[in-house]
Amino acid sequence: MDHLTKDDLAQIDRTYLQSLEREPLIDVTCKLRDFSAELLERLAQNSSNSSKPPSSDDPYSKGNKGNGDSKDDSDKSASAEDKKSQPAEGGSSTESSQSDDPKRFAGRQPGSQGFWRSETPVPESTIPHYPGHCVICGKEVDVPEESRPYMGYYVYELEKTASGIRIFCTLHHYYGAVCDCGHETKAQPGEGYISHVEGRKKDLKLTEYTMVGPMLAAFIAALHARFRMSRVKIREFLAYWLSTELSVGTIDKSIREGGVACYPVVEELVQELQEEEIVHLDETPWYEKGCLKWLWVAISTRVAVFYIGTRKKVELLSLITTAFIGWLVTDGYLAYRSYKRRQRCLAHLIRKAIALTGAVDEKAQEMGDWFLRELRGLIKTMTEDGEDGQSKCSLMLARLKRACNLGSEEEHSKLRALAKEILNDWDAVVAFVKNPELPATNNDAERALRHAVISRRISFGTRTAEGSRAYAALLSVIETCRLRDQDPWQYIAETIALGRKGIAPSPIPQ
Numbered sequence: 001m002d003h004l005t006k007d008d009l010a011q012i013d014r015t016y017l018q019s020l021e022r023e024p025l026i027d028v029t030c031k032l033r034d035f036s037a038e039l040l041e042r043l044a045q046n047s048s049n050s051s052k053p054p055s056s057d058d059p060y061s062k063g064n065k066g067n068g069d070s071k072d073d074s075d076k077s078a079s080a081e082d083k084k085s086q087p088a089e090g091g092s093s094t095e096s097s098q099s100d101d102p103k104r105f106a107g108r109q110p111g112s113q114g115f116w117r118s119e120t121p122v123p124e125s126t127i128p129h130y131p132g133h134c135v136i137c138g139k140e141v142d143v144p145e146e147s148r149p150y151m152g153y154y155v156y157e158l159e160k161t162a163s164g165i166r167i168f169c170t171l172h173h174y175y176g177a178v179c180d181c182g183h184e185t186k187a188q189p190g191e192g193y194i195s196h197v198e199g200r201k202k203d204l205k206l207t208e209y210t211m212v213g214p215m216l217a218a219f220i221a222a223l224h225a226r227f228r229m230s231r232v233k234i235r236e237f238l239a240y241w242l243s244t245e246l247s248v249g250t251i252d253k254s255i256r257e258g259g260v261a262c263y264p265v266v267e268e269l270v271q272e273l274q275e276e277e278i279v280h281l282d283e284t285p286w287y288e289k290g291c292l293k294w295l296w297v298a299i300s301t302r303v304a305v306f307y308i309g310t311r312k313k314v315e316l317l318s319l320i321t322t323a324f325i326g327w328l329v330t331d332g333y334l335a336y337r338s339y340k341r342r343q344r345c346l347a348h349l350i351r352k353a354i355a356l357t358g359a360v361d362e363k364a365q366e367m368g369d370w371f372l373r374e375l376r377g378l379i380k381t382m383t384e385d386g387e388d389g390q391s392k393c394s395l396m397l398a399r400l401k402r403a404c405n406l407g408s409e410e411e412h413s414k415l416r417a418l419a420k421e422i423l424n425d426w427d428a429v430v431a432f433v434k435n436p437e438l439p440a441t442n443n444d445a446e447r448a449l450r451h452a453v454i455s456r457r458i459s460f461g462t463r464t465a466e467g468s469r470a471y472a473a474l475l476s477v478i479e480t481c482r483l484r485d486q487d488p489w490q491y492i493a494e495t496i497a498l499g500r501k502g503i504a505p506s507p508i509p510q
């Protein structure tokens with residue numbers, strides 16, 4: 001079928017249709033009907049019936065996937081069962097970790113081949129740990145020369161060298177000693193925070209009694225959170241390039257540990273955020289165990305906090321508390337509306353105006369151009385002239401308001417919507433003219449979310465509340481370190497080392 005162009009459609013107006021005889025009128029109507037049908041089919045295209053990628057699917061209508069607003073979505077995979085209740089032929093489907101099979105849980109499957117080290121580790125050095133004091137009387141205790149350690153374990157650690165990195169192994173030996181008072185005190189590996197997840201067999205505990213040193217754990221967390229590598233790829237990478245064999249389970253634990261160790265840092269960052277003068281806020285869809293959630297970001301010039309939760313207004317309090325008295329820069333999402341000191345992102349409105357300039361309706365095109373001219377003019381004047389620009393802007397503001405008033409009376413639905421949108425949120429749209437220190441767009445927050453959006457497309461999100469919180473914590477620390485010109489991985493490695501001893505982390509340097 002010949003494609004109708006914008007020009008064709010503009011000509012088919014009421015007057016033209018009224019001028020036609022019956023037969024040609026039916027021809028035109030049929031042509032329009034076919035054209036609509038074709039567009040309708042194209043609208044219904046998604047990853048399941050065309051070559052479009054899954055990431056382009058509408059986040060609100062992902063098949064069986066639940067809505068993040070509901071309280072508990074633990075077992076709502078009913079409709080997926082019909083699709084894939086049979087295992088793959090031959091029974092070996094261990095490779096496809098992204099399987100939708102609801103009966104298949106994450107991680108190692110029962111009966112699958114286990115993981116073991118092919119060679120005994122060769123430690124470069126042995127580090128002895130002695131008890132310093134008797135736990136009963138507090139007296140100093142000495143460990144006799146000939147005594148043997150009561151326990152020991154190997155630790156792989158990563159070290160940055162002048163021209164690269166290397167992974168080496170150390171053996172840790174723990175000794176006990178008998179005090180004069182008769183009590184035997186044993187040196188113990190440090191222990192810290194325990195993260196519990198309902199239904200998980202083993203809690204995640206921060207402890208020194210582990211095979212992966214703090215710097216290597218931070219390195220693995222970096223490969224995952226920053227370089228977007230899957231756990232399986234990280235295992236492959238470590239094995240081939242660094243000759244270090246770690247199981248997927250150990251890698252998973254290291255990734256989480258990095259995030260969990262950062263929890264207290266994030267609590268500190270949220271406090272710091274409340275004292276900031278300008279905070280950018282934005283949110284993007286996220287999936288947790290296939291359920292729609294939202295990844296929020298609040299970012300200033302020196303603090304960034306990420307948070308995964310629902311899109312409800314109360315979730316905002318996890319980022320912006322009642323203590324906050326600064327300015328918020330946001331998009332038009334309703335949850336932000338009640339906040340008085342707010343700048344509305346003009347980039348969104350400009351994109352809508354650009355869409356209008358491409359409309360079929362001529363009036364809508366003209367008005368789109370008008371909105372675009374005034375919005376861009378305001379931004380340009382305020383960026384170039386700052387405070388001096390205010391007087392120049394008053395005429396533009398008046399013209400913009402007139403365009404809105406005219407547009408809100410028009411029949412074209414998108415034109416009317418944009419005009420009303422600006423009018424309804426007028427103070428927030430033009431706040432940056434009265435307050436030249438405010439940015440007119442929310443680019444900082446959108447940029448901060450971009451990395452996570454790409455990760456979501458690769459990984460399809462997180463699987464547990466702990467995974468979400470740990471991932472958000474890592475993002476918060478990485479981004480804040482970036483804002484402060486600090487090495488995030490050195491800091492995260494130190495935070496893991498302290499966390500394993502049960503010691504609170506030091507704040508991120510300013």
Ligand SMILES: [Zn+2]
Nearest residue numbers: 134137179181
């Ligand atoms: Zn004693």
